[in-house]
Amino acid sequence: MSVRTRFAPSPTGFLHIGGLRTALFCWLYARRHGGRFVLRIEDTDLERSTEAAIQQILDGMEWAGLVADEGPFYQTRRFDRYREVIDELLAEGKAYRCYCTKEELDALRAEQLARGEKPRYDGRWRDRTDARPGVQPVVRFKNPTGGEVVVEDVVHGRVVFQNAELDDLIIARSDGSPTYNFCVVVDDMDMNVTHVIRGDDHLNNTPRQQNMLVALGRKPPVYAHLPMILGADGAKLSKRHGAVSVLQYRDEGYLPEALLNYLVRLGWSHGDQEIFSIEEMVRAFDITDVNKSASAFNAEKLAWLNQQHMMRAEPRRLVEPLRWQLQQLGIACDDDAHLEAIALAQRERAKTLKEMAANSLFFFQPPADYDEKAVRKHITVESIAMLAEAAARLDRLDGWDAALIHAVVNEVATAAGAALGKLAQPLRLAVCGGTVSPPIDATLALLGREESLRRIERALARWRA
RNA sequence: GCUCCCUUCGUCUAGAGGCCUAGGACACGGCCCUCUCAAGGCUGUAACACCGGUUCGAAUCCGGUAGGGAGCGCCA
Numbered sequence: 001m002s003v004r005t006r007f008a009p010s011p012t013g014f015l016h017i018g019g020l021r022t023a024l025f026c027w028l029y030a031r032r033h034g035g036r037f038v039l040r041i042e043d044t045d046l047e048r049s050t051e052a053a054i055q056q057i058l059d060g061m062e063w064a065g066l067v068a069d070e071g072p073f074y075q076t077r078r079f080d081r082y083r084e085v086i087d088e089l090l091a092e093g094k095a096y097r098c099y100c101t102k103e104e105l106d107a108l109r110a111e112q113l114a115r116g117e118k119p120r121y122d123g124r125w126r127d128r129t130d131a132r133p134g135v136q137p138v139v140r141f142k143n144p145t146g147g148e149v150v151v152e153d154v155v156h157g158r159v160v161f162q163n164a165e166l167d168d169l170i171i172a173r174s175d176g177s178p179t180y181n182f183c184v185v186v187d188d189m190d191m192n193v194t195h196v197i198r199g200d201d202h203l204n205n206t207p208r209q210q211n212m213l214v215a216l217g218r219k220p221p222v223y224a225h226l227p228m229i230l231g232a233d234g235a236k237l238s239k240r241h242g243a244v245s246v247l248q249y250r251d252e253g254y255l256p257e258a259l260l261n262y263l264v265r266l267g268w269s270h271g272d273q274e275i276f277s278i279e280e281m282v283r284a285f286d287i288t289d290v291n292k293s294a295s296a297f298n299a300e301k302l303a304w305l306n307q308q309h310m311m312r313a314e315p316r317r318l319v320e321p322l323r324w325q326l327q328q329l330g331i332a333c334d335d336d337a338h339l340e341a342i343a344l345a346q347r348e349r350a351k352t353l354k355e356m357a358a359n360s361l362f363f364f365q366p367p368a369d370y371d372e373k374a375v376r377k378h379i380t381v382e383s384i385a386m387l388a389e390a391a392a393r394l395d396r397l398d399g400w401d402a403a404l405i406h407a408v409v410n411e412v413a414t415a416a417g418a419a420l421g422k423l424a425q426p427l428r429l430a431v432c433g434g435t436v437s438p439p440i441d442a443t444l445a446l447l448g449r450e451e452s453l454r455r456i457e458r459a460l461a462r463w464r465a
Numbered sequence: 466g467c468u469c470c471c472u473u474c475g476u477c478u479a480g481a482g483g484c485c486u487a488g489g490a491c492a493c494g495g496c497c498c499u500c501u502c503a504a505g506g507c508u509g510u511a512a513c514a515c516c517g518g519u520u521c522g523a524a525u526c527c528g529g530u531a532g533g534g535a536g537c538g539c540c541a
Contacts, residue, residue, distance in 0.1 A: 112467095161468075166537095184541090203536080350503085421500040
């Protein structure tokens with residue numbers, strides 16, 4: 001049977017990097033094996049699921065490029081099917097109605113806890129066929145009482161659970177609605193999921209699900225429980241520690257392939273390779289190479305990878321995100337070629353596109369003022385003379401490109417017996433207002449002759465005064 | 466409390482009993498390159514949680530201890 005994986009988020013919050021990595025591994029595994037990747041929205045918790053969260057998850061996955069081959073399927077649209085399976089289980093005596101009240105269950109739990117036992121349902125309605133008037137029953141699955149359940153997990157190996165540790169879990173609430181663990185089983189079965197790849201917080205749910213699958217006459221799928229991603233401080237990802245929407249990474253100026261590259265290397269590696277294109281990931285990824293231990297999120301490494309990906313990207317790809325970042329800073333630019341040229345000139349000096357935009361403002365507006373410290377350091381009688389000379393020669397230049405500009409700057413400095421920097425820095429100060437920019441020839445070339453000269457003249461007027 | 470899972474540099478990882486004087490990457494420091502900032506190159510600091518055992522030999526196998534995590538809901 002061909003490989004089918006699924007990503008099954010519940011829309012009770014945003015899609016964060018933990019979820020994204022799970023989705024990535026599912027997607028990679030399916031791609032690698034020519035299988036199909038299914039998206040399922042687990043929205044049975046009517047209270048907490050929201051339309052906005054669903055949309056947000058969909059947007060996040062689209063941005064990341066993790067396109068589902070099938071779905072999204074919604075569990076809320078499958079209630080009839082769940083009902084059908086519950087009735088089947090009931091008819092076969094594999095499930096039963098339990099008329100315990102919440103109060104009774106609470107009392108039971110309290111007693112067990114008091115005795116130092118693991119709280120679990122004691123099966124008191126398991127063999128009863130009567131009803132209790134006035135109580136809407138729940139339906140419980142008849143879990144085997146003895147023996148063991150063996151989960152053959154691809155990442156954790158063989159994990160053994162005693163059935164005695166498991167209780168009869170509720171599969172339908174008293175209002176008739178199905179519960180999570182049951183829906184998962186029915187869905188994975190109906191959708192012919194061959195590989196369940198999910199966070200290892202679900203490892204403890206697996207024996208119950210496996211038992212239900214067996215009761216339904218199905219062979220369990222292959223399980224792969226991925227280690228968690230922790231916050232930078234090594235603690236669980238929380239709202240205060242890095243648990244942000246993946247869309248926030250987009251807005252902060254990260255490339256999706258960089259985020260994915262970062263995530264794929266959490267719990268997985270391929271020799272000494274650090275940088276992967278999406279294609280390389282698909283080719284190299286294997287779920288059996290995944291680690292067992294949790295990993296901490298490291299923002300510096302993500303930033304480094306983002307820069308590496310920006311430097312390797314097709315320059316055209318940087319145009320749209322750069323335009324968007326500039327817009328956030330109040331700059332509108334519809335000249336694609338210009339944006340591409342700026343990105344090319346700036347990408348080795350920015351970790352993110354947001355930073356690139358911030359560093360590139362001077363390409364769109366003259367400096368409001370000049371870095372005072374730098375002026376004191378670089379602006380002298382000699383440099384002013386060189387600036388004037390350079391301006392005059394640049395004005396007469398036959399053509400306008402980095403090579404021609406470089407020649408002029410070089411000659412003027414040499415003629416004055418100065419190092420290139422003695423002229424480059426004043427020039428940079430004049431056109432950028434600061435001391436940081438791409439090489440001065442490239443900067444002037446990008447700025448254009450007219451604007452460059454205008455800025456130099458303006459600066460000279462100021463500094464001569 | 467009970468069950469299950471995890472443990473190599475600060476962080477991500479390589480490592481399948483001798484190839485380990487433990488390799489790579491991020492970060493950090495130094496040097497080089499250099500018109501600035503970067504990028505790049507070279508280089509340095511830094512780890513097998515602990516205790517026992519098996520073995521000629523253990524980061525690797527076994528047992529225990531400690532620490533961390535998850536689950537034990539009419540949440541997912």
